[in-house]
Amino acid sequence: xxxxxxxxxxxxxxxxxxxxxxxxxxxxxxxxxxxxxxxxxxxxxxxxxxxxxxxxxxxxxxxxxxxxxxxxxxxxxxxxxxxxxxxxxxxxxxxxxxxxxxxxxxxxxxxxxxxxxxxxxxxxxxxxxxxxxxxxxxxxxxxxxxxxxxxxxxxxxxxxxxxxxxxxxxxxxxxxxxxxxxxxxxxxxxxxxxxxxxxxxxxxxxxxxxxxxxxxxxxxxxxxxxxxxxxxxxxxxxxxxxxxxxxxxxxxxxxxxxxxxxxxxxxxxxxxxxxxxxxxxxxxxxxxxxxxxxxxxxxxxxxxxxxxxxxxxxxxxxxxxxxxxxxxxxxxxxxxxxxxxxxxxxxxxxxxxxxxxxxxxxxxxxxxxxxxxxxxxxxxxxxxxxxxxxxxxxxxxxxxxxxxxxxxxxxxxxxxxxxxxxxxxxxxxxxxxxxxxxxxxxxxxxxxxxxxxxxxxxxxxxxxxxxxxxxxxxxxxxxxxxxxxxxxxx
Numbered sequence: 001x002x003x004x005x006x007x008x009x010x011x012x013x014x015x016x017x018x019x020x021x022x023x024x025x026x027x028x029x030x031x032x033x034x035x036x037x038x039x040x041x042x043x044x045x046x047x048x049x050x051x052x053x054x055x056x057x058x059x060x061x062x063x064x065x066x067x068x069x070x071x072x073x074x075x076x077x078x079x080x081x082x083x084x085x086x087x088x089x090x091x092x093x094x095x096x097x098x099x100x101x102x103x104x105x106x107x108x109x110x111x112x113x114x115x116x117x118x119x120x121x122x123x124x125x126x127x128x129x130x131x132x133x134x135x136x137x138x139x140x141x142x143x144x145x146x147x148x149x150x151x152x153x154x155x156x157x158x159x160x161x162x163x164x165x166x167x168x169x170x171x172x173x174x175x176x177x178x179x180x181x182x183x184x185x186x187x188x189x190x191x192x193x194x195x196x197x198x199x200x201x202x203x204x205x206x207x208x209x210x211x212x213x214x215x216x217x218x219x220x221x222x223x224x225x226x227x228x229x230x231x232x233x234x235x236x237x238x239x240x241x242x243x244x245x246x247x248x249x250x251x252x253x254x255x256x257x258x259x260x261x262x263x264x265x266x267x268x269x270x271x272x273x274x275x276x277x278x279x280x281x282x283x284x285x286x287x288x289x290x291x292x293x294x295x296x297x298x299x300x301x302x303x304x305x306x307x308x309x310x311x312x313x314x315x316x317x318x319x320x321x322x323x324x325x326x327x328x329x330x331x332x333x334x335x336x337x338x339x340x341x342x343x344x345x346x347x348x349x350x351x352x353x354x355x356x357x358x359x360x361x362x363x364x365x366x367x368x369x370x371x372x373x374x375x376x377x378x379x380x381x382x383x384x385x386x387x388x389x390x391x392x393x394x395x396x397x398x399x400x401x402x403x404x405x406x407x408x409x410x411x412x413x414x415x416x417x418x419x420x421x422x423x424x425x426x427x428x429x430x431x432x433x434x435x436x437x438x439x440x441x442x443x444x445x446x447x448x449x450x451x452x453x454x455x456x457x458x459x460x461x462x463x464x465x466x467x468x469x470x471x472x473x474x475x476x477x478x479x480x481x482x483x484x485x486x487x488x489x490x
Contacts, residue, residue, distance in 0.1 A: 026085075031061040036074045036104075043071050043100070044078065051081045055141070058085040061098045069096065072104040079135040080142050082164065088146025097148035097170050106131050106152060111236055111368050114153035114176025117189065124210030124237040125337035125357075125367035127189050128177045132157035136164055144169060149179075155209065158182040160195035167202040171209060175236065178243075179209030184218025191218035191246050202226055208235040210336075212260075215247035215269070224252045231259040237365075239336040241282075244269040244290075252277060261339030261364070262287045263303070267356075268312070274298060283332045283339030284308045285325075287354065289394070291316040292479060300325045304332040304340045305347050306437070308354035311380045311391035317480035318395060320473065321426065325349040326439035335364025349437040350473070350483045353380050353393050395480035401425055401457075401472040403488040411488070412458045415474045419453040422446060424475040427459060428484070429467035436487050438471055 029049055033041035038048065043061065050057040063069055069090060077100075080086070088098030106113065116126030131153035136142045142164045149155040149169065153176030158164060160183075171179035182199055184192040196219040203226045206212040212229035215222060229241030241257035241264055244250060248270040256278045257263030263279035264286050266272060271292040279285030280302040286295060287308040295318070300306040306325040309318055329348050335341035341363040342355060355361040360377035381390035383397060403413040417423045425445050428438035442464065447455040461470070469487040 026056055026058045029057050029059045031059060031071075032064060034064055034069075034071045036072065044073070047078045047080055050084050051078060054081040054139075055083045059087070061086070061088050061146075063090045063096070063098075067096050068099060070099040070101050072101045074104050076105075076131070077134065079137050080139065082136070082139045082161075083141030085143040086145075086147070087143075088148075091146030091168060097146060099148040099150060100133055101150050102131070102133055102152035103150075108151075108175075111175075116176075116367075116370070121370050122176075122368040124176065124178075124239045125365075126370050127185075128153065129157060129159060129181070129183070129185060130154070130176060132177075132181075133174070135159070136161040140164065143167075148172060150174065153177060154181050155179045156181070158196065158199055160184055160186075160192060162195065162197045162199060165200045165202070166204060167200070168204065170205045170207070171212075172205075172207045173234070174209045176210060178211040178214040179206040180204070180213045181211075181216070182219040182222055182247075183214065183216040185216065189217070191216075193218050193220070197221045199223075200225075204228075206230070206241075208232055210235070210237040211239050211243050212241045212257075214243045214245065215250050216243070216245040217247070219244075219247040220249045222247075222250045224250065225254055227255045229255060229257045229260070229263070237336045238334055240265045240338055243267065244272055248272065251275075256280075257282060257285070259334075261334045261336045262308075265338050266290050266293055269293065279303060279306070281330075281332065283334040283341070284354070285328070287338060287356070288318050289316065289356070290318075292319075294319045294321070294479075295323055297322045298324070300349075301327040302330055303328050304330050305345075305351050305354060306349045307351070308340065309350070309352050309394035310354050310356045311359070311378070311394060313378075313391055315392055315396060316394065317476070317478050319475055319479040320350065320481040321475070322441050324428075324438060324441055326430065326435070326437045328437060335362075337365060337367055339364055348484075350481075352395065352397065352483055355380060359391075395482065396476070398474065398476060398480045398482040400482040400485040401474050403470065403472060403485050406470060406488050406490060409461050409464060410458055411461055411470055411472075412456070413472065413485070414454065414456045415447065415449070417449050417453050417455070417474060417476055419449060419451055421449050421453070422477050423449055423455055425457055425459070426473050426475070427461060428471045428473075429461070429464055430469045430471070430487070431467060433468040433489050435469040436471065436484070438473075438484060440467060442470075
């Protein structure tokens with residue numbers, strides 16, 4: 001029930017381009033030969049044939065021989081023009097995927113396998129659209145399912161393409177840009193608006209890709225739901241499960257993120273909605289810059305830092321609401337263009353001022369060949385805004401509530417915020433007496449600050465049997481949430 005109002009609010013307010021519709025009964029092109037040639041029955045033949053008359057065909061890839069079923073292209077496949085549905089048939093029968101494997105022409109050279117757009121740059125975390133497996137560019141209405149796409153630099157590239165569906169696939173060991181990349185990149189690194197909208201990425205497994213998925217350079221109003229993002233020891237650059245870079249109004253719901261530098265990283269994205277996801281085993285569960293992003297009802301546990309709000313040049317606000325955060329401060333120092341490896345870094349549930357790769361304090365890889373000159377590395381302000389010039393602490397450095405006492409089941413406290421303003425205080429409980437995080441969500445109360453910005457509260461906490469310590473956050477009217485308060489204990 002928590003998801004529906006926010007999801008409705010994210011519906012686009014402006015008209016978007018009409019999406020092409022496939023005919024009710026398209027002719028089926030059947031792939032039943034795994035040789036990579038232009039002859040009938042091959043995947044290359046099927047894509048080329050469909051591209052000649054988009055919308056009049058579907059492509060079914062049959063099981064040939066015994067599993068594993070593998071197609072190894074000897075060169076890049078043609079870009080896919082929609083509408084078209086491409087289906088690996090075995091998946092719906094017994095869960096077997098049809099693999100499309102790039103290793104026949106993309107030779108593994110470790111972190112230097114996949115070049116970036118700029119000379120001398122390689123791998124994850126540099127701008128690239130190099131050596132993708134399946135390409136959806138300047139098109140609409142492509143549906144991909146039942147496929148395993150592996151050993152490319154980008155598994156599936158969705159570039160200036162809208163209204164596509166990628167569901168029930170397995171995306172593995174794509175070393176460069178991402179397992180799946182949704183980008184409005186104009187070809188020169190600039191974002192394009194209204195070109196990469198309303199795509200859906202559903203129920204996929206994304207394993208050991210550098211970035212699992214990217215929403216970049218204008219990608220907006222896309223839905224990413226019910227996917228598994230996992231990195232293992234086999235991944236040479238475990239960067240982000242999802243990176244959102246200059247991407248706005250996307251919804252990321254009910255996904256699982258495991259063992260990355262950042263489970264999810266937002267860089268200057270706006271109004272993205274993250275709800276009911278699980279983040280565990282990451283150096284940072286979620287790291288954020290950008291305006292108006294919302295983290296709602298997520299489970300964030302077993303990371304080094306649960307939520308890292310990072311400095312940026314402009315003052316922005318990130319809203320945290322109803323998240324359960326516990327068991328963090330693990331010693332996970334994994335820092336591929338993210339993560340937390342600074343010696344002495346404060347860790348735990350919610351931390352302000354964590355350096356990113358743009359900051360002088362950052363420790364870790366910025367990408368192969370992508371080191372930032374020292375003169376361009378930003379300085380983070382302290383609580384007093386020094387030393388200038390510097391980037392301010394996030395969320396206006398809104399101070400946490402001060403909890404005064406727990407009297408029976410009534411928690412009393414005070415908060416300092418903007419003057420004459422409505423403030424939302426949220427309460428959390430922890431099972432251990434020394435708990436300092438937000439293991440259980442216990443509710444909220446709205447209070448009004450006075451002309452000095454001060455407010456007091458006395459909140460009745462229900463269902464607190466078994467809980468031994470209590471914490472709180474406060475969120476201002478513009479959506480800036482504080483770090484957690486110091487706990488009070490029973």
